[in-house]
Amino acid sequence: MAGTDYGSLALWAVILAAGVGTFAFRFSFIALFGRLDDVPEGVERALRFVPAAVLAALVAPDLVYADGAVAFTPANPRLLAGAVAAAVAWRTEDIAATLVAGMATLWMLAFAVP
Amino acid sequence: MSSPRTDFLSGVRVSVPILLGIVPFGMVAGVAAVGAGIPAVEALAMSVVIFAGASQLAAAELVGRNAPAVVVVFTVLVINLRMVMYSASIAPYFARQSARWKAGLSYLLTDQAYAVSLLQFERDEETSRRWYYLGVAVPLWVVWQMATVAGIALGSGVPDGWQLDFAVPLVFLAVLVPAVTDRATAAAALVGGGVAVVANGLPYNLGLITAAVVGIVTGLLVEEVA
Numbered sequence: 001m002a003g004t005d006y007g008s009l010a011l012w013a014v015i016l017a018a019g020v021g022t023f024a025f026r027f028s029f030i031a032l033f034g035r036l037d038d039v040p041e042g043v044e045r046a047l048r049f050v051p052a053a054v055l056a057a058l059v060a061p062d063l064v065y066a067d068g069a070v071a072f073t074p075a076n077p078r079l080l081a082g083a084v085a086a087a088v089a090w091r092t093e094d095i096a097a098t099l100v101a102g103m104a105t106l107w108m109l110a111f112a113v114p
Numbered sequence: 115m116s117s118p119r120t121d122f123l124s125g126v127r128v129s130v131p132i133l134l135g136i137v138p139f140g141m142v143a144g145v146a147a148v149g150a151g152i153p154a155v156e157a158l159a160m161s162v163v164i165f166a167g168a169s170q171l172a173a174a175e176l177v178g179r180n181a182p183a184v185v186v187v188f189t190v191l192v193i194n195l196r197m198v199m200y201s202a203s204i205a206p207y208f209a210r211q212s213a214r215w216k217a218g219l220s221y222l223l224t225d226q227a228y229a230v231s232l233l234q235f236e237r238d239e240e241t242s243r244r245w246y247y248l249g250v251a252v253p254l255w256v257v258w259q260m261a262t263v264a265g266i267a268l269g270s271g272v273p274d275g276w277q278l279d280f281a282v283p284l285v286f287l288a289v290l291v292p293a294v295t296d297r298a299t300a301a302a303a304l305v306g307g308g309v310a311v312v313a314n315g316l317p318y319n320l321g322l323i324t325a326a327v328v329g330i331v332t333g334l335l336v337e338e339v340a
Contacts, residue, residue, distance in 0.1 A: 003151040004150055004151035004152065004177050004178055004180055005180050006151075006152070006177050006180070008153065008156065010183060011152060011153075011156045011177070012156065012159070013183065014173070014177070014183050014186050014187055015156065015159050015160050015163050015164065016163065017183075017187045018163075018164050018169070018173060018186070018187050018190035018191065019163030019164045019165075021187065021190070021191045021194075022164055022165075022166055022169070022190065022191065022194045022197065023220065023221060025191070025194055025195060025197035025198045025201065026197045026200070026201055026220040026221065026223040027201065027216070027217060027220040027221075028198050028201050028202075029198065029201040029202035029203075029205040030201050030204065030205045030208050030216050030219065030220050030223075031213070031216055031217075031220070032205070033205035033206060033208070033209045043202065045334060045337070046330050046333075046334060047199065047202060047203040048298075048299070048333070049298070049299060049302040049329065049330040049332075049333030049334065050196070050199045050200070050203060050326070050330060051228075051229055051289070051290070051293040052290065052293045052294055052299040052300075052302040052303040052306065052329070052333065053302040053303065053305075053306035053325070053326045053327075053328075053329025053330045053332075053333065054196045054199070054306065054322075054326045054329075055225070055286050055287075055289055055290035055293065055303070056290055056302075056303035056304070056306040056307035056310070056325075056329065057306045057307060057309070057310035057321075057322050057325035057326050057329060058168065058283070058286045058310075058322065059283045059286045059287050059290060059307065060306075060307030060308070060310045060311050060325075061310050061311050061314045061321075062280075062282070062283035063283060064311050065311075065314065070311065078280060078283075081280070082283065082284075082287060085284050085287050085288070086287055086291055089287055089288045089290075089291035089292070090291050093291070093292045094131060094288070095131040095132050095134070095135045095285060095288040095289070096131040096134045096135065097131075098135075098284055098285075098287060098288035098291075099134065099135050099138075099281060099284050099285065099288065102280065102281075102284040102287070103277075103280065103281065103284065106277055106280055107277075110275065110277070
């Protein structure tokens with residue numbers, strides 16, 4: 001098991017700083033909203049694209065990278081499992097079904113291709 | 115009929131499949147924290163205080179590698195910067211809540227609670243914002259903490275061969291696909307994902323923010339042209 005040189009005090013400081021900052025992000029516009037007249041129209045139009053852009057940015061590197069390098073080939077089990085999961089998500093729009101399909105594909109590939 | 119109770123319960127119903135998805139995610143967060151040498155109490159504190167899975171995983175990894183504290187905090191904040199966008203997007207629906215409620219609802223804001231609630235708020239004007247959102251967000255919080263505790267208890271007992279960490283992108287994928295509804299959102303997703311891959315090597319996870327901004331701008335441009 002990997003150890004860390006971090007002491008308890010340093011860990012708590014990191015956790016609190018990260019937690020307070022993250023809460024400030026979450027609270028920012030929700031806190032301000034009643035005091036602003038309205039969200040500017042340009043901002044509102046941009047916000048429509050937030051889920052698609054951010055979620056894709058979160059997912060893509062996890063699927064495309066294998067052992068630290070871009071592996072855009074069928075031999076990359078995560079890319080293949082991700083493609084199957086995406087197809088299931090598209091057909092069912094169901095998170096549990098997507099999860100089961102993706103993990104099952106990954107496990108089958110890991111089992112079949114040792 | 116819409117009442118606080120029925121709205122809360124319909125939120126809970128929608129959250130159930132998401133809960134199945136975050137159980138492995140939360141366990142991975144607990145296992146990763148313990149694996150990095152973080153004691154159990156602090157590992158659980160990360161889940162309660164920060165309450166944002168991807169950033170917790172990144173923090174655990176960096177602490178395990180003894181990265182400077184400033185770098186750990188900065189990385190968590192960069193990964194969670196998207197919460198500002200969620201906050202702005204959902205703020206109009208919470209405008210009439212008291213300051214105390216706004217703070218509580220904000221603490222519970224996650225990718226999943228945001229995505230699910232916004233969809234419902236846009237679809238149905240009658241739904242109680244607060245209670246539907248709580249119906250989604252409170253079970254997510256409870257299950258996330260329980261899954262983290264389970265992960266901490268298991269420690270490094272989970273074999274790497276299970277590849278449980280893959281549950282994380284799968285959950286994001288399941289929320290992403292329905293969010294792509296037209297050419298402009300598809301362009302935002304494709305470019306956002308593409309830039310994230312190219313910019314993956316940038317320090318402090320800046321690639322994520324770069325990709326998000328470029329993806330959003332692309333969506334706006336495509337919408338302009340169409």
